[in-house]
Amino acid sequence: MSRTRFPSNGRPRAELLDALEAMRDGDADWRHGRVPLYVFGATDDVAEIGKAAFNAYFTENALGGKRAFASLRRMEEEVLGIGLDLFHAPEGASGTLTGGGTESILLAVKSARDAQRALRGGRHAANLVLPVSAHPAFDKAAVLMDLEVRRVPVAPDYRADVAAMEAAIDADTILLVGSAPCFPYGVVDDIPAIGDVALRHGVALHVDACVGGYVANFARELGATFGPFDFAVPAVVSLSADLHKFGFCPKPASTVFFRDAVRAGAAGFDLDVWPNGRFATNTFVGTRPGGAVAAAWAVLNFLGREGYLEITRRLLAMRQDYEAGISRIDGLAVVGKPDLSILAVGSSDPAIDMFKVADGMSARGWIPGLVRQPRALHSMMSLLHEPAREDWLRDVAASVTEARSAVAPAQQQAVY
Ligand SMILES: Cc1ncc(COP(=O)(O)O)c(C=O)c1O
The missing domain is CATH 3.90.1150.10 (Aspartate Aminotransferase, domain 1)
Structure with missing residues (x-):
């Protein structure tokens, strides 16, 4: 990467906006469906309400939801409440609004690791068992938390091979993963079957519904043949679902939900280490765009x-x-x-x-x-x-x- 000279003088707004448009010339034409990922669209109305709400809260910081921006905190709680309702979460479940699927998955893996550490007392070897079709975000989490990942081939129908997953479990397995659906093949894994294995072995099960979560239950209502994939399956302890994909909300916005307070607590950070006092966040990041929270709230309520x-x-x-x-x-x-x-x-x-x-x-x-x-x-x-x-x-x-x-x-x- 070469250095760009820091401009000594500013340039006028109109010139800059024109320059931005001109720079787009070499980009792929996502507006006409020529890009197979990265951008998601529902209707123009949905995009408009998302943008308007984002802009209305353009400056506010969702990190300040507890102390300064009660409105953002309320919107965040309502967005998460809608997710709990949609995903059949039991009493005592809770969620976190994050910046994307990867962050949601990092938190779910941290929850599994720390919940297990609390049970077994201290650090020990730990592994995750996942179908090869699961997203690399689990491997990123494993790199950061020094965990082993056991990727298991999928079955001939491209869904998780549940028997092969079971065979990969050992005493150090802290989490099984199923996708709803997986990115490579778009199929929903048999979550109830993985759930049975999870219960038999006393291992937690995370469902990665990042790409389909916000439409998957509606697809089932419309007759799609895949089975239950959310907290309706008793073994599921956590679930990730992205608002900024098939929730049709502006980026960055994802959700991660935990079945109980112990799992939710194990995901978060509560640090009392510096001159300013306690620093407690449920998220991995600190500063978060208030616009993304307001936009998610607005889009969910706009569509119903x-x-x-x-x-x-x-x-x-x-x-x-x-x-x-x-x-x-x-x-x-x-x-x-x-x-x-x-x-x-x-x-x-x-x-x-x-x-x-x-x-x-x-x-x-x-x-x-x-x-x-x-x-x-x-x-x-x-x-x-x-x-x-x-x-x-x-x-x-x-x-x-x-x-x-x-x-x-x-x-x-x-x-x-
Ligand atoms: C199944 C699945 N999980 C997680 C992610 C990661 O999401 P993000 O890019 O928002 O971090 C993706 C991204 O496409 C995905 O397809």
């Missing part, structure tokens, strides 16, 4: 259950339309049976290298998401992808034709 149900209905219909289009392209097949709106598209024909198909999509102005095992195109689709369907299918079909005859090796690398 009915609003989310309607968006979920559209998401599921959109996925089915994409699947129907894919089935008409010779040699392509959806990987597994996606439960929500994440799709991985692989090849049933060894002559088609999906990474070459991805090269063709890049050349046509799409950012192709990638899966390595099996090689597949990957899309985490929100309603931004609804109008893009026909163009996407047309370009995939053309890229498949090219890939069949291509001789050069694929250029794509699965790096996120």
